[in-house]
Amino acid sequence: MKKIKQAIAAGVISLAVIFTGGAVFADHSGDKEIAVVKKGDTLYSLAKKHHMSVAQISDLNDLKGTTIYPGQRLILSGEEAGYHKIIAGSFSKKENAEKRAALLKKKEIPAAIGTAVIAGKTYYRVQAGAFKDKKNAVKQLEAVKKAGIKDAFILSKEELHIFGLKPGDAFDEIVSRMGKPKKTETQLNIKSLYYQSDGAGLRVTLNKKDGTIGSLAVYPEYLSPRMFPALPFTKDEVVKMYSNSDKTKTVTCYESAKCEELTYQLDHLELKARIDRDQATVQFLEITDLNYR
Template sequence: MKKIKRFMQLGLSLLLIGSLLFFANGTGFADDHSVIVKKGDTLYSLSKKHNLTVEELKSFNGLENNTIYIGQKLLLPGLKESEPMYAVVGGSFSNKENASKQIAVLKKKGINATVITKVINDKTYYRVQAGVFSKKGNAEKQKELLRKNGIKDAYIVTNKNLQVNGVYNGSTYSQLLQQFGKPVKTEDQLNIRSLYYDDDGAGVTVKFNMENGSVFGLQVYPEFLKLSSLPKDKSQVINVYGYPNAVKNTSCYESATCEQFIYQFNKNKLIIQFDRDGKTVQYFDLSKMQ
């Protein structure tokens, strides 16, 4: 069984190397988070404040030395991913065509929107989403705009970006180690690193930018980790992530069929695959949508 699962890990790792198939989920994505340098700030003080190393902060911003100046804008990798964002949503249709008609009306009025789905108790519902915003005030304005244009039940959904054990796309590699712990060994293949926490298989496989250490792909296998913070079964997954945007059956080892929960939010996609028993989490696969 473990040999089969190691084979599955290899296949998924190779999948990270190649092109992944993604589908969009909404418009008006949240802006990158940044900080403006104030009097008394140093790279060291800012790195400590935002749980980064000085080298990560320098590399992410293309700084050749430790000099910064008042008023300078610095990007903070990973921080924006963990802050709340606000999606503007309206309607709930059992028929996708009805949601599409609403979107067509909005587009004629210059409002960009898209259809999103939620699968609740095996039934798919279609909703209109008109943006994801980093500032609640902008989401409130968009909500009122939708209501004025016929979506009377428009509301705001507060979400954080998709994550696995507190690691987001945009987190740094050192932040990942803080969340998962130091592995007993690692293996590198191009820009993919496999982290082993025991001798049986890689508990974490991460794709990250070697220059600035920014994570943009992550696979996690609970079987090879001793973490109580990871949801282990379907009921725990729903408690942590809510109902998925889509549900898919896929072939897995020994010609079995495994179920996947698919979540999408703000250009991020999370696939959680369950074992053939239909409830035990097999792996988490977090990726950046194109």
């Protein structure tokens, strides 16, 4: 999920008149909360109630202004768990990456070579460590730059999830976060949840052993951007939320059209985002536990 802006907006914040009130649901899978806006709420009142700033809530939910709406579900949470990699170079030729890694090792800085596939082309990345704590990553970055690698940078990856949901969560967490669907269809261990009348907004494959989420697919065209502002509905919003993908490729979608597929991986989780042929609209997001394939 997106990182919270640290600076709190100063001065008087002009607020539009807002409709809503603030039921809050705990998400036990990640220490997150959801605020369901009710009549009478304002963005400022929600921020004050939950000891946050307006800027923090706006950033977490990608809000374009200060107006919020009845029934809108807003995420209230801090930074997600993940890791911070030190990238000390990215090269199209492996031998150049090997030279960079050798240079770092001479300076007694650990280095490893990984790959990233972008637009069908493979790049060799030199990694000089990965850290859970960003403060340690910053210290390592300083050491790498002192070693002469001035273009080194931190690549942060947060825990993969969709609207705070991920494989291993209880099925009931979907209703806690997304709200009660208008209709649910069940076929074997697959549940389709309808939040609008025209199509299933979510499809969930449940683990047969314990009934938890094995994989989750979200179809934004059947969900309301107004009600779920923290969901990515466009490619730009996907990249803003999850950063650059580990892999991108062109795939054939409906009517032989060419679509783009972005793939993210972290630990045992994999998230795919299918982008429509207009190169902008998200067809679906799917997160899977690779251990249950």
